[in-house]
Amino acid sequence: MRKLRVAVFKLTSCSGCLNEVIYSMMVHPELLRYVSISYFTELQDLNAVEEVDVAIVEGSVVNSEQEELVRLVRERAKLVAALGTCAVFGGVQSLRVGEDLRTTVLASYPNPDFIRVSPDVKSLDSVVRVDYRLPGCPVNGESLARLLVKLVLGGTETPIHESLCSECKRKGIPCVVVLRKEPCLGPVTVADCGALCPSFGRGCYGCHGLNALVVDKGRLEEFSRVVERLGMSRDDLRALLKAFSHASLSRLSSAG
Amino acid sequence: MALGRLLPKVGRVVKVVDEAPLVRTYHVEVEEFPEPSPGQFNVLYAKGMGEVVISVSNYVAGGKSVMEHTVRAIGSVTNYIYAKIGAGDQLGIRGPYGKGWPIREFEGYDVLIVGGGIGLAPLRPLIKCVSEGRDRYGRFTLLYGARRPVDMLYKYEHEEYGRIPDSTVLFSIDAPHPSWRGYVGFVTDLIDKVKLEPANTVAFVCGPEVMMKVASDKLLKRGLKADRVFLSLERRCRCGVGICGSCQLGHYFVCKDGPVFSYQDVKPYLAVRGL
Amino acid sequence: MPMRYFAGDSSALGDLISILRGRGLAVLSYRLWGDLPVFGEVESLRDLSIGYSDVQGPASYRLVRDERGFFRHSYYSPKYALHPPIQDIYEASNGLRAVPARVDTAPMALFGIKPCDLAAIEVLDRVLESDDFYRARRSAVAYIVVEECVEPGDTCFCGSTGTGPAASGGFDVAYARLEGRVLFRAGSERGLRLLEELKLGEAPGDLVERYDEVMEEARRKSSRLPPLDAVIKALEDSAASEGFWREVSARCVGCANCNMVCPTCFCTEFIDSADLSGRARRQRQWFGCLSYTYGQVAGMHFRPELFMRYRHFVLHKFVFYQRQIGLPGCVGCGRCITWCPMGIDLGEVVSRVVSHGSG
Numbered sequence: 001m002r003k004l005r006v007a008v009f010k011l012t013s014c015s016g017c018l019n020e021v022i023y024s025m026m027v028h029p030e031l032l033r034y035v036s037i038s039y040f041t042e043l044q045d046l047n048a049v050e051e052v053d054v055a056i057v058e059g060s061v062v063n064s065e066q067e068e069l070v071r072l073v074r075e076r077a078k079l080v081a082a083l084g085t086c087a088v089f090g091g092v093q094s095l096r097v098g099e100d101l102r103t104t105v106l107a108s109y110p111n112p113d114f115i116r117v118s119p120d121v122k123s124l125d126s127v128v129r130v131d132y133r134l135p136g137c138p139v140n141g142e143s144l145a146r147l148l149v150k151l152v153l154g155g156t157e158t159p160i161h162e163s164l165c166s167e168c169k170r171k172g173i174p175c176v177v178v179l180r181k182e183p184c185l186g187p188v189t190v191a192d193c194g195a196l197c198p199s200f201g202r203g204c205y206g207c208h209g210l211n212a213l214v215v216d217k218g219r220l221e222e223f224s225r226v227v228e229r230l231g232m233s234r235d236d237l238r239a240l241l242k243a244f245s246h247a248s249l250s251r252l253s254s255a256g
Numbered sequence: 257m258a259l260g261r262l263l264p265k266v267g268r269v270v271k272v273v274d275e276a277p278l279v280r281t282y283h284v285e286v287e288e289f290p291e292p293s294p295g296q297f298n299v300l301y302a303k304g305m306g307e308v309v310i311s312v313s314n315y316v317a318g319g320k321s322v323m324e325h326t327v328r329a330i331g332s333v334t335n336y337i338y339a340k341i342g343a344g345d346q347l348g349i350r351g352p353y354g355k356g357w358p359i360r361e362f363e364g365y366d367v368l369i370v371g372g373g374i375g376l377a378p379l380r381p382l383i384k385c386v387s388e389g390r391d392r393y394g395r396f397t398l399l400y401g402a403r404r405p406v407d408m409l410y411k412y413e414h415e416e417y418g419r420i421p422d423s424t425v426l427f428s429i430d431a432p433h434p435s436w437r438g439y440v441g442f443v444t445d446l447i448d449k450v451k452l453e454p455a456n457t458v459a460f461v462c463g464p465e466v467m468m469k470v471a472s473d474k475l476l477k478r479g480l481k482a483d484r485v486f487l488s489l490e491r492r493c494r495c496g497v498g499i500c501g502s503c504q505l506g507h508y509f510v511c512k513d514g515p516v517f518s519y520q521d522v523k524p525y526l527a528v529r530g531l
Numbered sequence: 532m533p534m535r536y537f538a539g540d541s542s543a544l545g546d547l548i549s550i551l552r553g554r555g556l557a558v559l560s561y562r563l564w565g566d567l568p569v570f571g572e573v574e575s576l577r578d579l580s581i582g583y584s585d586v587q588g589p590a591s592y593r594l595v596r597d598e599r600g601f602f603r604h605s606y607y608s609p610k611y612a613l614h615p616p617i618q619d620i621y622e623a624s625n626g627l628r629a630v631p632a633r634v635d636t637a638p639m640a641l642f643g644i645k646p647c648d649l650a651a652i653e654v655l656d657r658v659l660e661s662d663d664f665y666r667a668r669r670s671a672v673a674y675i676v677v678e679e680c681v682e683p684g685d686t687c688f689c690g691s692t693g694t695g696p697a698a699s700g701g702f703d704v705a706y707a708r709l710e711g712r713v714l715f716r717a718g719s720e721r722g723l724r725l726l727e728e729l730k731l732g733e734a735p736g737d738l739v740e741r742y743d744e745v746m747e748e749a750r751r752k753s754s755r756l757p758p759l760d761a762v763i764k765a766l767e768d769s770a771a772s773e774g775f776w777r778e779v780s781a782r783c784v785g786c787a788n789c790n791m792v793c794p795t796c797f798c799t800e801f802i803d804s805a806d807l808s809g810r811a812r813r814q815r816q817w818f819g820c821l822s823y824t825y826g827q828v829a830g831m832h833f834r835p836e837l838f839m840r841y842r843h844f845v846l847h848k849f850v851f852y853q854r855q856i857g858l859p860g861c862v863g864c865g866r867c868i869t870w871c872p873m874g875i876d877l878g879e880v881v882s883r884v885v886s887h888g889s890g
Contacts, residue, residue, distance in 0.1 A: 150805060161822065166790075169788060178870055187873070211784075219781070223784050
């Protein structure tokens with residue numbers, strides 16, 4: 001079997017998803033025999049942006065250098081996978097969108113002179129075509145491993161789009177909303193995280209992103225009322241959605 | 257307890273034919289496989305990737321029967337098959353499933369076939385059936401359209417279709433093309449151009465659902481009865497045997513009660529968008 | 532032959548569990564696991580959720596300690612045992628030679644399930660008739676002991692669907708707990724033999740009378756829907772009314788909790804996995820028709836909008852099941868109301884369909 005040529009890039013992000021890439025290869029060491037990595041600055045010293053089968057990109061796009069890099073990556077990769085919520089939706093740094101950029105930068109960095117960011121925080125697919133989206137903050141390493149195995153074998157995953165609640169019920173996890181009366185974003189959040197938070201008795205905070213193929217503005221408003229009654233303020237909900245679903249929130253349709 | 261219903265048999269791809277861009281016909285040889293009737297489908301399994309429901313477009317009997325499956329690379333499994341499976345490779349196969357065309361019930365009738373795009377695949381065994389049992393059927397009409405000439409299936413057989421005695425065979429493409437001398441427009445337009453004896457005609461239609469609805473309504477206008485017009489429907493078919501529930505259309509399981517239905521049976525359901 | 536009723540007290544239920552266990556059966560029932568109402572194996576009377584009430588409402592479920600309380604059900608149902616949420620189908624390691632997964636067919640008894648659960652099993656029996664995996668699990672059920680619903684919950688409407696509050700058939704033993712007494716009746720020869728083993732006395736006439744009264748009251752309380760015929764007719768007539776279905780589904784977020792908790796929802800999706808040593812595995816898992824993928828095929832979608840999938844859910848339960856298997860697919864258990872995080876009330880929706888039709 002020919003090795004799958006992989007490159008892993010990091011844009012604006014916390015690197016937590018890169019850790020998941022490394023963990024997933026530790027859990028599935030056999031993968032290493034079937035992939036060759038040409039770019040992964042966190043893992044190796046020699047890196048070059050070469051032609052690859054799949055480019056895995058972590059992080060959101062926040063300046064023109066990153067846009068250029070991403071375009072180059074797209075040109076040289078047969079497939080591009082957006083890794084983690086930052087790459088898929090923008091991620092936590094989207095919280096600064098709409099705020100005064102200078103104030104935000106000054107509040108965060110002692111030497112703001114080195115920070116070059118645009119006012120917007122872009123998801124990967126708003127800059128280049130993306131073939132796979134693996135959301136999560138951090139990404140579920142098992143989902144990534146499953147995808148890599150299938151890519152090595154010459155195929156791909158068959159996507160199934162459903163909300164987190166399906167996953168909870170299949171696992172028999174007691175419902176945080178109905179049994180505990182706690183706010184949970186599970187009903188409007190895309191599944192495949194393994195229902196991690198509800199399995200520890202806490203509400204989902206939506207890190208896999210809003211189920212925007214189903215939830216339009218009207219339904220989101222209805223849902224907001226429900227979580228508000230459960231004790232989550234509108235501001236908190238807005239913050240969570242902005243932090244984990246920025247890109248899809250701004251595309252949300254009003255009809256449907 | 258036997259849990260074999262969903263187990264595939266091991267099939268071997270003996271030949272792959274390029275039909276059209278992203279469309280290939282896979283000839284799969286398999287031992288001890290029930291004979292499919294025209295319009296039935298098989299479920300092909302690409303190891304580790306998943307299954308896909310594909311109609312049988314031709315059947316050659318023998319100790320090891322060979323069945324032809326015309327596959328368009330459009331989803332994850334079909335893309336895999338298109339990219340990775342060639343002659344000599346294995347594919348899992350189970351079937352044949354579903355209710356096919358009721359061609360035997362209509363011996364003595366004029367047969368009209370209307371196909372659109374890849375929809376010709378499940379109709380192909382009907383053409384063979386009429387051609388081989390020519391004296392058992394009346395007038396034969398085949399209307400087949402595709403987007404472009406290159407998208408037509410079984411181009412290597414089209415001349416043969418034209419040689420079927422007492423037949424009319426018309427082709428159409430959607431938009432003008434330099435190499436095309438035939439009709440340009442929808443295949444359903446051709447329905448207006450052929451002679452029909454409505455009382456003695458049975459119609460078999462397969463193509464995109466919109467095209468099938470237009471074709472069926474036109475045929476009704478031309479005087480055919482809704483229970484003499486048959487369509488082969490597509491839905492999300494997963495198990496093929498009516499237990500996964502994915503393919504429901506109203507109260508029908510398309511895999512088990514279909515894929516072939518009389519227009520009369522499905523007209524009320526098809527009339528409601530998204531039912 | 533007139534129905535024979537037997538009377539005992541709660542200890543008779545414990546004895547019944549012992550007898551069933553003595554026959555080598557795993558006895559499955561609603562039980563508490565910590566403070567959670569689950570469905571699993573019980574060993575004695577102590578394990579049953581007796582002494583608790585489930586207070587259910589739209590998007591609300593509370594377990595209340597109540598000596599005289601009545602426990603109905605939870606998000607669990609016998610479906611978890613008979614048609615498991617995730618099931619292995621086969622594995623192939625040597626080329627394409629697929630080896631079917633083993634199904635656990637250790638004999639079991641379903642105990643204290645409710646009449647709506649029983650009705651749901653009959654629905655699954657018919658709709659999954661040709662599903663080997665379901666049949667293997669189902670045929671491992673040696674006995675069904677039903678607890679009749681002396682006190683329907685606020686989300687229940689089994690009286691309307693004709694699936695409760697009393698058990699009507701397909702069980703071995705049915706019992707009703709009435710003010711400290713337990714009234715038993717047999718639904719099969721085998722059930723009668725079980726009851727004989729319990730050595731119970733015939734029930735006194737006044738207890739049977741009380742039972743009839745209680746069940747009549749329970750039937751009244753659980754009949755809040757318009758008549759089923761009217762519901763079916765109205766749903767048939769409403770199918771093409773997009774505006775109406777958009778409106779009644781406007782609060783739905785497509786989370787599919789209703790599908791998951793519904794004791795008759797049977798749809799599954801296949802999941803294929805592979806590893807790099809040449810092994811491939813095929814599984815199936817519950818899949819809800821409210822989820823986006825339901826109705827999608829490569830390149831297009833037959834139910835792209837949520838109102839279409841919501842309409843399918845409701846129409847299937849009341850209209851299409853009837854045509855598929857001759858029974859309504861809704862058994863009136865109310866789980867879809869309780870476990871809907873949005874608190875959408877199917878009973879209310881159905882009533883609106885009826886008034887929409889006549890209005």
